[in-house]
Amino acid sequence: MATLNPAADAGARAPRRKWTPEKREALFGFFFISPWIIGFLVFTLGPMITSLVFGFYRTDLLQIWEAVGFKWFQAVFTDVLVRKAMFNTAYYAFIMVPLSTTLALLIAVLLNQNVKGQSFWRTVYYLPSVVAGAAVAILFKWLYQPDIGLLNSILNPILFRISNFLSLETQLVAPRWVFSQEWAMPSVIIMALWGAGGAMLIFLAGLRGIPTALYEAAKIDGAGPVRQFFSITIPLLTPTILFNVVLNIIASWQVFTQVLIMTQGGPNNATLTMVLHLYNTGFSQFRFGYASAQAWALFLAILVFVLFAIRTSSSWVQYER
Amino acid sequence: MQKVSRRQFIRFTGLGAAGLALAACAPAADEAAVGTGATAEVVNLRYQSRELQEAEGVQELWSEFYPEFKANNPDIEVEFLPQPGGVNLREGVLAQMVAGDAPDLIEFCCWSSTFFVQKGETLNLQAYIDRDADEVDLDDYYEGQFDPWVDEQGDIHLMPRFTGTMALYYNIDMFEEMGVDTPPHEWGAWNHEDYVAIGENFVSREPGQPITWATSNYGMNANWLSQYWIRGFGANMVNPDDNRLCGLAEPAAIDALNYIHSIIWDSNIFAYGSDIGMGVNQLFESGRISMMEMGPWSLGSTMRNATFRWDVAPLPMGPSEITTHQSVDGTMIWNKTDHPDESWQTLKWLTSPFYGKLYAKWGTKQPSRISVLPEFQSALIDRDERFGDIDIDVFTSSIAASLGGPEEMFANDFTCKDTILKPAFDQVMLLNEAPVDLIVQHADIVNRFNAGEIAIEDLGGAMAALG
Structure with a gap:
């Protein structure tokens, strides 16, 4: 019963609030995840919102702040250079995603066999993934040099002999790689494939998760290795494939280091990608408003393709039940 | 020993973390004042280097230069910041400028130096130069030395770090x-x-x-x-x-x-x-x-x-x-520095004959001052006697005779050179797929862009229209 004397009420100790085990667990969960949440808010969500605001300004972040409304967001749809960069990036992504996923899967399947020195081979194939992108790009610049690079030093003599053997009127010559508008982007893609080891490792983990009993049963039923691969390995690996495809889509649309170091977007903008273009717009021209609008256009493009991959996954990804 | 409950542990940990966070946000105490108790007026400066080729040598240079500087300027402490590598210097400094925390003195080369002048981030040095005209001695530099670093009024904003002759x-x-x-x-x-x-x-x-x-x-x-x-x-x-x-x-x-x-x-x-x-x-x-x-x-x-x-x-x-x-390599003072006078005093030392000789020896860089040029070769020989076989006079004589000139900078330099002209140079020079006339057509786009006839977002269209 409530007393009319407040002093008496204040003196009485309020009933202690009990934390249920679930609440306590949730509290600890939030406590332990808080570094990530703080990092996400400060270093990801915060800058994203800030860049959205920048998109409404003509600004160099130093002296100029002029509101321009939706001008930059409209311009990204009409700017021929943005279109070119978007096309180049899509070209890279549409070839890179299936190619690198397939390559990583094939290597993983090979390395999943009981071969001698398995750990050694796994390390060898994973090693390129730990080499810094800048170092790889510099290395490939040398390999690709059309006149004295290692690649054409091997290819040209071979093509020379083939041309002679076939008595061709025009001698076959190796591509000029990054010194050619047609071959510059394929050169970047070939170089990027060198780093397929990361996805390979994830596939290897996925392959380890497939019960061996399924293969034994299939063998008893007379299924050969090819049938086993397409009827057991691939279906049960589809969640891993989806994961790798999503990661690959995001990484491919953000390709930057390789082109910055190897080609600077050239020749004649043949390797100008979206991130390189918005980097140039922002950090070289100091047009941060327009660069922010370009970043949002890129974000939306990535979002559309990732959502497409996820939405269609229900028709091809099989989860174990 | 008294037991601490989990609740108390979390409470104490939280309080401790909050205390640390508050301490981190508090303004830093003056290190010098704390350290000596008697030199409260000591000013701390940060000096951002842009030495790429001889980074180790410049560390040696600094260890020779700084004691002499300190002996003559006991009230200035300078923190030497080595070159971070690649394009990170410009990006890093830009981020620091936006955050209000850029170094007091910053070295830049080529278009980046002019760019920060155009952006109004450099301290106008003209009044200091006029005041200390005898020490600065502008006549001790080649004719075009300051061309990339003057504003519309003709005032100088950077001082040379070295001057490299091609x-x-x-x-x-x-x-x-x-x-x-x-x-x-x-x-x-x-x-x-x-x-x-x-x-x-x-x-x-x-x-x-x-x-x-x-x-x-x-x-x-x-x-x-x-x-x-x-x-x-x-x-x-x-x-x-x-x-x-x-x-x-x-x-x-x-x-x-x-x-x-x-x-x-x-x-x-x-x-x-x-x-x-x-x-x-x-x-x-x-x-x-x-x-x-x-x-x-x-x-x-x-x-x-x-x-x-x-x-x-x-x-x-x-x-x-x-x-x-003649290369464009200079040092600017950030115009939002809290210590412009001390920064200028430091910059004078960084452009002194004393520093020029040390830079020649440890950085193998050609001095900007004409009066120091005769000592370039002996400074190099100090570093490696084989430089005695090299005709260093080829470099130095060009400065003394004011041959050549610095990099020519456009208004909107990066956009003009990299976005507009480079694709044309690529097609003509690198790929041999177009005649020189294409570069001339792109030059016209530069003129129209700088005249405001073409907007930044229409540049791609204008270039594509050339075929």
């Missing part, structure tokens, strides 16, 4: 092997046609044989490396009277562009595109080219890596003028 490094062993006379060592004693005639001796493109060219540089594109050739033909990439205008449509500039194209694609003496292939230093050091157009900043690396006898000679003349370039 010259021609050549491989004596290769010249002797081919029985070719080495280039003359006087400026103006040979020209662009002699260059081709000498170069043709070294070109080899036989199937099955190692390819050799004669010469190269970082890559003649819409940049300063093409500019000195264009000046040699009597024209300019950037109109000297109005930096909004491109001079590449002038007949002399077209002649220069045709010459550049011919040495790449007709006589094959010039290994083009080393900027997206093997670096020019590697081409020279590996004997793929017998000559390279290069500044004194490569003296140290060439001395370390070359396994043959080499020397330097002046670049050949163009049909109109001597072709060379």
Whole structure:
């Protein structure tokens, strides 16, 4: 019963609030995840919102702040250079995603066999993934040099002999790689494939998760290795494939280091990608408003393709039940 | 021992974390004041270096320079910040400027230095220069030294770090092997046609044989490396009277562009595109080219890596003028520094003859001051006696005679050079897929862009319309 004397009420100790085990667990969960949440808010969500605001300004972040409304967001749809960069990036992504996923899967399947020195081979194939992108790009610049690079030093003599053997009127010559508008982007893609080891490792983990009993049963039923691969390995690996495809889509649309170091977007903008273009717009021209609008256009493009991959996954990804 | 409950532990941990966070946000105490108790007026400055080629040497330089500086300036503490590498310097400094925490003194090269002047982030030094005219002694620098760093009023905003003259490094062993006379060592004693005639001796493109060219540089594109050739033909990439205008449509500039194209694609003496292939230093050091157009900043690396006898000679003349370039490497004071006077005092030391000699020795950089130039070679010999065999006078004599000039900068320099002109240079010079006329058409886009007739978002369309 409530007393009319407040002093008496204040003196009485309020009933202690009990934390249920679930609440306590949730509290600890939030406590332990808080570094990530703080990092996400400060270093990801915060800058994203800030860049959205920048998109409404003509600004160099130093002296100029002029509101321009939706001008930059409209311009990204009409700017021929943005279109070119978007096309180049899509070209890279549409070839890179299936190619690198397939390559990583094939290597993983090979390395999943009981071969001698398995750990050694796994390390060898994973090693390129730990080499810094800048170092790889510099290395490939040398390999690709059309006149004295290692690649054409091997290819040209071979093509020379083939041309002679076939008595061709025009001698076959190796591509000029990054010194050619047609071959510059394929050169970047070939170089990027060198780093397929990361996805390979994830596939290897996925392959380890497939019960061996399924293969034994299939063998008893007379299924050969090819049938086993397409009827057991691939279906049960589809969640891993989806994961790798999503990661690959995001990484491919953000390709930057390789082109910055190897080609600077050239020749004649043949390797100008979206991130390189918005980097140039922002950090070289100091047009941060327009660069922010370009970043949002890129974000939306990535979002559309990732959502497409996820939405269609229900028709091809099989989860174990 | 008293037990601590989990609740108490979390509470204490939270309080501790909050305390630490508050402590981190609190303004830092004056280190000097804390350290000595008696020098509360000591000013702390940060000095951002941009030394790429001789980073270790510059550390040695600093250990020699700083005690002397400190003895004469006990009230100034300077923190030396080494070059972070690549393009990170400009990005990093920009981020620091936006955050209000940029270093007090910052070194930049080339268009970045001019860019920050145009952006209004540099301290106007003119009043200090006028006040300390005797110490600064502007007459002790070559004629065009300050051109890239003046504002619209003609006031100076940066002071030079060093001044690198472009010259021609050549491989004596290769010249002797081919029985070719080495280039003359006087400026103006040979020209662009002699260059081709000498170069043709070294070109080899036989199937099955190692390819050799004669010469190269970082890559003649819409940049300063093409500019000195264009000046040699009597024209300019950037109109000297109005930096909004491109001079590449002038007949002399077209002649220069045709010459550049011919040495790449007709006589094959010039290994083009080393900027997206093997670096020019590697081409020279590996004997793929017998000559390279290069500044004194490569003296140290060439001395370390070359396994043959080499020397330097002046670049050949163009049909109109001597072709060379004086590098644009300077130090700015950030205009939002809390200590402009102390920063200027430090900058005076960084441009003093004392510092210039140390920089020559440890950084193998050519001094900017004409009065220090005679000591360049002896400073280099101090570092490595083999520099006694190199004709360093080739570099220094060009400054004393005010030959060549600094990089020509457009208004909106990066956009004009990289976004508008470079794709045209790529098609003409690198790919040989278009005539020189394409560069002239792109030059017109530069003019229209700088006149405000084409917006940034319409540049791609304007270039695409040229086909």
